[in-house]
Amino acid sequence: MLSFYTSDIDECLNLPTICSPGVCYNTIGNYTCVCPVDYMQVNGGKTCMDMRSSFCYKDFNGTCENELAVNLTKKQCCCGYGIGKGWNKPCEPCPAPGTDAFGELCGSKVPGFEIDIKTGRPVDIDECNAIPTICTNGLCINQIGSFRCECPIGFSYNNLLICEGEFLHEIQTPFSCLFIFFLALS
Structure with a gap:
């Protein structure tokens, strides 16, 4: 009868920051991370993702x-x-x-x-x-x-990732556009 003996590799010991900033727990043939508040387990419990x-x-x-x-x-x-x-x-x-x-x-x-x-x-x-x-x-x-x-006519893309223009405060709903058009025809 043939038998094999394999020793467990302690990933937590070999890779101390593997779960950072969580805590690593070695298991037979594997490991799991316990994550702090505001962090979420991802990759099947193999890492902690910052959710703050x-x-x-x-x-x-x-x-x-x-x-x-x-x-x-x-x-x-x-x-x-x-x-x-x-x-x-x-x-x-x-x-x-x-x-x-x-x-x-x-x-x-x-x-x-x-x-x-x-x-x-x-x-x-x-x-x-x-x-x-x-x-x-x-x-x-x-x-x-x-x-x-893509910004509407009269608007330009700024360094805060928004489209801004001179009519920014006047045209905020589709209905205000109709109102402005109606006033122009009057």
């Missing part, structure tokens, strides 16, 4: 600048193409694309993509659905690895 929402900044030049109108998770802020360069208060710069830190946060080293948990392949981040306030007053169009905003 905070300030997202469009620009970072030594300090965070141009705060966006909506709070986002660090992943939403830093991983979407052209969304944010800094996150949280106090401000933390987003990791640079192509770096290990960017890959660790975003699941892919390429901005605008994340790794599908089931297939392990990169998939496009739909910034338009993930961040509902993007392209406010305009139309957000998702693109592979990016997005674009």
Whole structure:
């Protein structure tokens, strides 16, 4: 009779930051992460994802600048193409694309993509659905690895990811457009 003996590999001991900032528990042939408050288990309990929402900044030049109108998770802020360069208060710069830190946060080293948990392949981040306030007053169009905003006539896209124009406060519903048209005919 043939028998095999294999020893368990303690992933928690060999890779001490594997569940960071959670706690790693070794099991026979595997491990699981116990995540702190505001973090969620992902990848079948193999990692902890930060679910905290905070300030997202469009620009970072030594300090965070141009705060966006909506709070986002660090992943939403830093991983979407052209969304944010800094996150949280106090401000933390987003990791640079192509770096290990960017890959660790975003699941892919390429901005605008994340790794599908089931297939392990990169998939496009739909910034338009993930961040509902993007392209406010305009139309957000998702693109592979990016997005674009189409602004109505008289509006322009600004550095806070919204369409703004001189009629911004006057034209807020489709009915006000009809009212302005009606006044013009009078």
